[in-house]
Amino acid sequence: MRNFTFYAPTKIVFGKETIPQIGEILAADGVSRVVMVLGGGSVFKNGVHAAVTASLDKHGVAFSEMDGVRSNPRLTKVREIIDRLRSEKAAAVLAVGGGSVFDTAKAAALGALHDGDVWDFFCGKAQPAKALPVYGVLTASGTSSEMNHTAVVTREEDESKWAVYSPLLFPKVSIIDPSVQATIPENQTVSGGIDAITHVLEAYFVDAPGLDFVQDYCETLVRAMMRRIPELVKNPADYEARAELAWCCTLAHNGMSNIGRPARGDFASHRIEHSVSAIFDVPHGTGLAIIMPAWMAYVCKNAEPLFERFAANVFGIRDGENRALRGIAALKDYFRSLGSPVALREVGVAQADLPRIADNAAKLAPLGAVRKIERDDILKILELAW
Amino acid sequence: MRNFTFYAPTKIVFGKETIPQIGEILAADGVSRVVMVLGGGSVFKNGVHAAVTASLDKHGVAFSEMDGVRSNPRLTKVREIIDRLRSEKAAAVLAVGGGSVFDTAKAAALGALHDGDVWDFFCGKAQPAKALPVYGVLTASGTSSEMNHTAVVTREEDESKWAVYSPLLFPKVSIIDPSVQATIPENQTVSGGIDAITHVLEAYFVDAPGLDFVQDYCETLVRAMMRRIPELVKNPADYEARAELAWCCTLAHNGMSNIGRPARGDFASHRIEHSVSAIFDVPHGTGLAIIMPAWMAYVCKNAEPLFERFAANVFGIRDGENRALRGIAALKDYFRSLGSPVALREVGVAQADLPRIADNAAKLAPLGAVRKIERDDILKILELAW
Numbered sequence: 013m014r015n016f017t018f019y020a021p022t023k024i025v026f027g028k029e030t031i032p033q034i035g036e037i038l039a040a041d042g043v044s045r046v047v048m049v050l051g052g053g054s055v056f057k058n059g060v061h062a063a064v065t066a067s068l069d070k071h072g073v074a075f076s077e078m079d080g081v082r083s084n085p086r087l088t089k090v091r092e093i094i095d096r097l098r099s100e101k102a103a104a105v106l107a108v109g110g111g112s113v114f115d116t117a118k119a120a121a122l123g124a125l126h127d128g129d130v131w132d133f134f135c136g137k138a139q140p141a142k143a144l145p146v147y148g149v150l151t152a153s154g155t156s157s158e159m160n161h162t163a164v165v166t167r168e169e170d171e172s173k174w175a176v177y178s179p180l181l182f183p184k185v186s187i188i189d190p191s192v193q194a195t196i197p198e199n200q201t202v203s204g205g206i207d208a209i210t211h212v213l214e215a216y217f218v219d220a221p222g223l224d225f226v227q228d229y230c231e232t233l234v235r236a237m238m239r240r241i242p243e244l245v246k247n248p249a250d251y252e253a254r255a256e257l258a259w260c261c262t263l264a265h266n267g268m269s270n271i272g273r274p275a276r277g278d279f280a281s282h283r284i285e286h287s288v289s290a291i292f293d294v295p296h297g298t299g300l301a302i303i304m305p306a307w308m309a310y311v312c313k314n315a316e317p318l319f320e321r322f323a324a325n326v327f328g329i330r331d332g333e334n335r336a337l338r339g340i341a342a343l344k345d346y347f348r349s350l351g352s353p354v355a356l357r358e359v360g361v362a363q364a365d366l367p368r369i370a371d372n373a374a375k376l377a378p379l380g381a382v383r384k385i386e387r388d389d390i391l392k393i394l395e396l397a398w
Numbered sequence: 399m400r401n402f403t404f405y406a407p408t409k410i411v412f413g414k415e416t417i418p419q420i421g422e423i424l425a426a427d428g429v430s431r432v433v434m435v436l437g438g439g440s441v442f443k444n445g446v447h448a449a450v451t452a453s454l455d456k457h458g459v460a461f462s463e464m465d466g467v468r469s470n471p472r473l474t475k476v477r478e479i480i481d482r483l484r485s486e487k488a489a490a491v492l493a494v495g496g497g498s499v500f501d502t503a504k505a506a507a508l509g510a511l512h513d514g515d516v517w518d519f520f521c522g523k524a525q526p527a528k529a530l531p532v533y534g535v536l537t538a539s540g541t542s543s544e545m546n547h548t549a550v551v552t553r554e555e556d557e558s559k560w561a562v563y564s565p566l567l568f569p570k571v572s573i574i575d576p577s578v579q580a581t582i583p584e585n586q587t588v589s590g591g592i593d594a595i596t597h598v599l600e601a602y603f604v605d606a607p608g609l610d611f612v613q614d615y616c617e618t619l620v621r622a623m624m625r626r627i628p629e630l631v632k633n634p635a636d637y638e639a640r641a642e643l644a645w646c647c648t649l650a651h652n653g654m655s656n657i658g659r660p661a662r663g664d665f666a667s668h669r670i671e672h673s674v675s676a677i678f679d680v681p682h683g684t685g686l687a688i689i690m691p692a693w694m695a696y697v698c699k700n701a702e703p704l705f706e707r708f709a710a711n712v713f714g715i716r717d718g719e720n721r722a723l724r725g726i727a728a729l730k731d732y733f734r735s736l737g738s739p740v741a742l743r744e745v746g747v748a749q750a751d752l753p754r755i756a757d758n759a760a761k762l763a764p765l766g767a768v769r770k771i772e773r774d775d776i777l778k779i780l781e782l783a784w
């Protein structure tokens with residue numbers, strides 16, 4: 013086991029009818045004014061917006077609202093929110109939405125106290141030193157942004173979808189009421205679930221001695237999510253399935269899967285996918301359903317025993333030839349069975365677009381830990397994924 | 399899944415040669431003076447004391463030392479440390495030792511800022527409102543005190559071994575270097591490991607709908623610890639086994655196993671054992687190896703499917719009659735195979751002592767969640783355990 017630091021200080025308040033606690037939580041922390049960050053409008057239909065604002069009013073927390081955060085969130089919106097945070101002298105940012113809303117709120121929390129451009133943190137020109145506190149009400153599970161130290165944002169002008177990491181970005185408190193997810197679109201449930209599964213797999217394929225328990229944990233988490241997603245495709249209002257999937261999504265990328273590994277995981281698939289979704293605006297989880305199996309096929313010879321273990325313990329493929337590749341094919345079949353696209357051509361990417369995606373992703377190359385991935389490798393993986 | 403709050407904000411710094419970070423960690427948090435709480439002296443032999451004091455000196459953190467904390471830690475010692483914290487105007491408490499040292503340091507951190515007797519918090523006369531921050535260097539794994547909100551202390555005059563719980567008691571940072579545990583006595587490795595296994599089982603037998611993943615997680619954790627403890631009995635210096643057992647012990651009682659359950663678990667076995675170890679001063683894990691199988695046999699009819707699941711998934715007992723009881727017998731056999739006593743008579747308890755233990759434990763009755771346990775039930779469990 014490699015040395016590691018584990019730190020996930022976010023308080024999770026989880027369950028039915030928990031959203032009306034938000035005002036009391038903020039007031040108890042002495043927060044009297046927030047900017048609320050919102051997405052595309054579902055919170056106005058499912059009662060979440062009404063519950064949050066009633067609670068803020070009740071507990072005397074002043075607020076203003078910034079809506080319109082979309083999936084693959086944009087730097088322009090982050091900058092608008094920073095301006096609002098400053099002009100309102102807000103004491104905290106309140107994310108009310110899914111992972112994109114959380115990422116946007118977190119980036120804005122960092123930018124509001126930075127004497128310069130917030131993108132400085134994404135491109136490494138500045139290191140986070142302070143941030144406004146972030147609180148959240150989660151309405152769609154997937155990214156684990158509600159319990160991690162990451163924010164991913166796209167700068168539109170050069171299609172860079174990059175990440176910033178800092179302990180300052182852990183939300184103080186995240187409320188997760190799984191029942192409000194009963195009405196999200198099926199493809200959002202699927203895409204969010206696939207994102208979470210791939211978060212675990214990014215860690216899983218980078219092994220080290222002494223990780224027997226951690227690897228078992230990763231498999232347990234993946235199997236649980238793989239059971240629950242199709243249950244929700246059948247019955248979106250199944251509370252127990254929603255709750256278990258939501259909790260697993262939160263755990264999938266809160267650091268627990270990553271401990272004790274070289275580089276904490278691989279993440280080449282995520283980096284490549286970020287270039288796909290930055291340019292073509294496909295949902296992140298959909299992009300991963302396409303890219304990750306291609307990456308797996310490309311690198312599996314570099315860690316064949318692990319890929320065979322995955323095939324055995326997740327798909328029961330224990331005998332015969334080519335177990336690693338058969339496990340990868342089974343994963344792709346599983347994604348397809350959920351109704352997810354599994355090839356770039358299915359989401360409007362032309363073969364002629366692949367070099368442009370490779371160029372974009374190669375700005376961060378070399379990628380990965382299972383195998384070092386350069387621009388040429390990225391292009392080959394994109395061709396496999398096409 | 400029942401509603402829950404998950405909160406475990408302690409930063410864990412884990413691995414070889416991490417102890418020299420302690421001075422820098424304290425200095426970065428602005429802590430310039432601590433009282434260091436120590437146990438029986440092993441830290442002077444294994445280099446931990448030297449590494450800690452050198453790091454504190456290097457980073458300008460002033461300190462004084464309070465040693466002599468023993469297993470089943472005593473209220474008298476907590477009070478002495480509170481006096482020292484006050485007279486020194488210490489800014490934090492630094493635990494350097496095992497679970498008893500952490501529990502003592504945590505209780506003292508609470509008492510130092512309380513205008514009254516620290517026992518008020520244990521008997522419910524006062525609610526924790528503030529505490530000094532606690533930092534720690536763990537030298538023996540078992541209790542998970544390094545990452546939880548609990549402190550258990552014995553008041554000598556009436557043999558009450560009671561607990562206090564508060565979010566204020568999470569250590570800010572706990573350093574865990576598993577390599578320093580290579581020289582702890584075998585029975586301490588075994589007792590600590592058994593304590594951690596039973597922490598998971600206290601949660602596991604209190605089920606609710608929607609906990610499939612959490613139950614799988616508990617089994618994964620128990621199986622991992624059951625693999626590692628005998629490896630360490632054979633080779634105490636096996637780093638990977640130490641590291642994995644240490645991490646599993648930390649997770650076993652940091653709240654992860656307890657989410658979504660009624661009452662967060664049962665804990666009748668722990669309560670009864672506290673009375674055994676308060677009066678007879680046996681190691682806590684040894685007491686649990688004795689009490690928990692007896693409790694399991696006493697209550698298993700109240701949750702038979704869960705006890706059968708345990709037998710199947712932990713011991714492979716999937717066919718035939720009496721699977722629940724056979725699983726319990728297998729657990730007892732496992733504890734015995736580690737060299738642990740498994741009966742009260744083996745640790746110097748006479749049958750005539752049982753009513754006194756029952757009276758002591760019944761001060762907190764009714765106990766438990768699988769089945770409500772009153773004084774008469776406690777006596778029957780003690781007879782089974784005798």
